[in-house]
Amino acid sequence: MKTAKPLPLEGIRVMDLGQFIAMPFCTLWLAWLGAEVIVVESRKRSTARTAPPFAEGHDRDFNASGYFNFLNAGKKSCAVDMTTAAGRDIVRQLAGKVDVVVDNFSTGVLEKLGLGYESIVKLHPTVIMASNGAFGRTGPMRNSRGLHSAVNLFSGVADVTGYDGGHPRILGGVIPDPLSGTYSNFAILAALHHRNRTGEGQFIDLAMYEAMMTLIPEAVIDYTLNGVEPERVGSRDSMKAPHGIYRCKDDDTWLALSVASDEEWMALCGVAQRPEWAADARFKTADARQKNVAALDLAVEGWTRGQQVHAATDALQAASVAAGPVLRIDELLDDAQLNERGLVITTDHPVVGKRCQLGIPWRMDSLGINYQHAPLVGEHTHQTLTELIGIDAATYARLEADGVLA
Amino acid sequence: MTRAAATTPAGPLAGLSVVELGDGTSGPYAAKMLGDFGAEVVKVETAAGDSTRRRGPFPDGRPDPEASGLFLYLNLNKYGVTLDLKTTAGRIALDHLLSNADIFISNLSSETLRAADIGPLSLRERYPNLIITTISPFGSTGPWANRKGDELITYAMSGMAYSTPGMPDASDDLEREPPLHPAANVNETIAGLVAATATLTAVFGRSRTGEGCHVEVSQQAALAAMQIRDITTASFTGERYNRLLNPMTIGRMPNFYVPCKDGYVTVAAPMDIHWERLVEAMGKPDWALSKDYATGAARTVNWVALRLKIIEWTMKLTGDELHAIAEEMQLPMFPFYSIRKVADCEQVRERRSLVDVDIGGKRARMPGAPFALRKSPWQLRRPAPRLGEHNEMLLGQLAGATS
Secondary structure (H helix, E strand, O other): EOOOOOOOOOOOOEEOOOOOOHHHHHHHHHHHOOOOEEEEEOOOOOHHHHHOOOOOOOOOOOOOOOHHHHHHOOOEEEEEOOHHHHHHHHHHHHHOOOOOOEEEEOHHHHHHHHOOOHHHHHOOOOOOEEEOOOOOOOOOOOOOOHHHHHHHHHOOOHHOOOOOOOOOOOOOOOOHHHHHHHHHHHHHHHHHHHHHHHHOEEEEEHHHHHHHHOOOHHHHHHHHHOOOOOOOOOOOOHHHHOOOEEOOOOOOOEEEEEEEEEHHHHHHHOOOOOOHHHHOOHHOOOHHHHOHHHHHHHHHHHOOOOOOOHHHHHHHHHHOOEEEEOOHHHHHHHHHHHHHOOOOEEEEOOOOOOEEOOOOOEEOOOOOOOOOOOOOOOOOHHHHHHHOOOOOHHHHHHHHHOOOOO | OOOOOOOOOOOOOOEEEEEEEEOHHHHHHHHHHHHHOEEEEEEOOOOOOOHHHHHHOOOHHHHOOOOHHHHHHOOOOOEEEEEEOOOOOHHHHHHHHOOOOOEEOOOOOHHHHHOOHHHHHEEEHOOOEEEEEEOOOOOOOOOOOOOOOOHHHHHHHHHOOOOOOOOOOOOOOOOOOOOOOOOOHHHHHHHHHEEEEEEEEEEHHHHHHHHOEEEEEEEEEEEEHHHHOOOOOOOHHOOOOOOOOOOOHHHHEEEEEEEOOOOEEEOOOHHHHHHHHHHHHHHHHHHHHOOEEEEEHHHOOHHHHHHHHHHHHHHOHHHHHHOOOOHOOOOOEEEOOHHHHHHHOOHHHHHHHHEEEEEOOEEEEEEOOOOOOOOOOOOOOOOOOOOOHHHHHHHOOOOOOOO
């Protein structure tokens, strides 16, 4: 699935000490865009390779975890046990052969192994290291652990998420992970650009909660400027009305609808064949609709409840009203638009076979993307150690016998 | 360009020059990311100004196009000019800016761009080295290419609305808790970040090919591509995503988001070791030691009762008390922080996650660096431009261009 066009990041080499989602997601895009990404991992550790879902008939097979395979497509795997002195020495040598090292261990784990930035930079002064933690690598909470839900709750994002008058809720999709992974991706490219200009490497300290805070500037500013704290208002908006997610005719189907102007409101009244709404003073202007939003939402849902979601979408869009179906995650793979955009990709893995996942969300006319399957565990250990750091056959055999390459 | 006044140390992207023709969040945020890290960004507005100038939050709620918090945040570190692209003079002025630029970023509609003769194809021909980044709700090809979408619509079509509230929370009442969008520009911000990342990717590509690139970002795709965990389940099991609070969506038990004495808290103990710590933290109550909860399998079967038992315990403690227990016992347990609480907490202060700004003469704080680049850090070089602030400086010689 490699295109004939040049890959934008070819020539960049990354050592990936990432775990689970955040940093593996960062390097996933780097790999697809042409970087050589070497995952340093060990069969002795419990990682995403031990997490479900597994391919049918391959329960607990290290090479059959969908979770690992989707997040590591197109990368290389080098099996090294970092709890051994020889393993740590290999990692130190590899750090000198790459442009970038990434990790998202708990704060302090790499330092305890003697593999933290301060140790690595002494050996390799121009290395770039991107380190991603829930709370970052500085501050009184640097050692706190946090899953995506904790990051949602700490960042303030949960404060603006919830039903009308209800309690704070958590966003879907473990979003702090891929979001901070994408910030990491940007940060790495910026640091590489800086190094190309100045010759200077550096440490990049990422906090997942800071990535999440960039989603809520309005709420942060309103509090720090005016002392105003958010009220949870469901899916409503302070300027657009109607603006919400409305129940449709078939079980668990929903229409997202957003009206930004009086013209669009009139168009909606036409599509819904509700001339009485168009004449209703409570709904005449944006201000009036905002003031009577509860009655407005009730009226709109009274109409959508009788509609099939895709038919209603088509009719509203034809009348220039912003509307769309609420898609389930499993429906994304079949979505005509995402398929047409080349976002739904298929990789063919030697153990799990052909699987569909979602690729790079943009197109480039003069540059290519290279979608490949995930590596088998340790598939590139020999190649990496012999070609990159020049380990000879006898040493390799000894390392293998000693369990360093497990 | 001659205007780069190097009074502050150069950022990592110093030397790159960007023209932004953006409105709202996605395009302006993409250009902000580049400007925040050292690129020189010129923002082009119409005489009416970017719509976020009318959005706020304003000091004491009084609308003022020069004191909108969202505008001032999204347009930090940029120069600003006003142009009327419906006139020849306006288009000549834009050409003047583009002829010196590395990057053009826009999230205006393709009709608007074509009407001003700055559609991507036209720009590619006239400026072969230019990187042209366009952002649209669904992308410029496909059955949805010409359809209308905004933050809410693309969020709904990215899978995010259906899966919000997210695990380990989830809806517990499908009738009263429909798919949910937060009161924030989540998808537009993410589309902007993705566009900025894509743009930098193309900068690297250009150094390989010597050629510009049209980078074309779909807002829907930007957020859909982040559904990496749940798409795995869909692809590997073919199962329908379940919106209901249940063991299938929540995973190993306990893994709950529950009320406590003064708010809400997540309590997770997915592995046996976590469960043992949690039982100890709860004071080893008899129920927790019974066979109903002795194994992971038993806890999953009895999860409804388990959840109620855990709520009985959390309701006796405050979020801070539960957090202290979590720190001491190394348990994945965390309380809800309001924006007030997080904005004022020590972690945010020490990391300078929020930075001081002036909004209409009042002090406020806004998100600063989204990550710390130790040697070439994020900097507030200049506040967002007033409407047309740099017309004279950047376009003085092109009399009549400004609107």
